[in-house]
Amino acid sequence: MHLLVTNCNTTAAMTEEIAAGARAAAGPGTTVTGLTPAWGPESAEGWLDSYLSAAAVLDTLRQYEGGCDAVVMAGFGEHGREGARELLGVPVVDITEAAAHLACLIGRRYAVITTLDRTRGQIEDSLHAAGVLANCAAVIGTGLGVLELGDPERTLEAFVQAAERAKEAGAEVLVLGCAGMTGLQRAVGDKLGLPVVDGVAAAVKLAESLVSLGLTTSKAGGYADPLPKRRQWGPPEQ
Template identity: 70%
Template sequence: MRILVTNCNTTERMTKEIEAGARAAASPGTEIVAMTPAWGPESAEGWLDSFLSAAAVLDLLRGIDENSFDAVVLAGFGEHGREGARELLRIPVVDITEAAAHLACLLGRRYGVVTTLDRTSGMIEDSLHTAGVLPNCVGVVGTGLGVLELGDEQRTASALVTAARRLRDRGAEVVVLGCAGMTGMDRRISTELGVPVVDGVAAAVRLAETLAGLSLRTSQIGSYAPPLPKTRRWHR
């Protein structure tokens, strides 16, 4: 099985971190191919960045050989673009936001999301609403750290524990890591707080494997029908 994992920003260091997390979660025999958009923001932290990121990722995906992959994982938490990607491709497209929330709902009645900056909370809530899992969410709490600051593991872990504790106090029974740059921190936070913690990249990879293993493909009827034939001018 071969899964394409796309970073939502142009920072190669983060792509490598996401790739490592995806490979750690993947089943034996699953090949992970990580790609970085050729253009767009160096980190996605707001509506403008998110829309630019979505266009850049779609630009990347339109250039792949779909027959070379069994599924795609979009590694941008709360970012736009997943619906467009599902129109563009027939193979399963799994978004880490949606995947993590669905798994969280299987582990507890209420969950909460820890993310980077508070300014991204609205986008994440909208994404969860579209996925149909917002009613189970007690809230989205920022750590005060920007995406590019997550490389300091000790500082990140401390901020995540503080934010996750606030969510637990609100009634969250499960915590979701709300940024692909937080991948690999789940067990550390879970041990500290005594609650299940879901890593979005790991969740999405495993769900992608399941869909591909069951030979399930994106429906071509209705919402995700192929794009209408017309001239489309891309950035180049």
């Protein structure tokens, strides 16, 4: 099985990290290709970035010629998911929803710990549209930017503080709300005695699950193939 994992930003190092996380989660017969969009923001932190990212990722997907059995979209709370479901015949799983789906199975309430507070609204909307917001006790920001996650100690400390607030809000499970946080999973969990779900790993397992059951996106409604028409992807060359 071949999974395509799309980063939501243009930072190739982050694509690598994400792909490594995906490979660690993937089953024995699964190969993973990380895809960095050719354009878009260097990191996605807010609505503007997210919409730019969505178009760039969709453009990258539509031009990808390698074929795949499923796509994992690795932008936490980022847009584009439903467009990819229209565009492709293979299943599409977004890491936001994926983490929430698994979190619901192992606790009555979960919380998302993310980077900047400003991204909370997008995450809430994404979980709502995916149908898994009901058992979310809180979406909590650490105040750290995506590109600041490099300092592991500071990141861990900020996470643990946010996780304490999550527990007070009733969360029994934590979701790491950023694709680049994969490394934190074990450290945070050990410190807090709570299971911690990483979206990339969750999405890989869900994508494998759909593929192995022969399930793919319904084309009988909102995710029907895009209508043929003229579309200009990016500004005209001058």
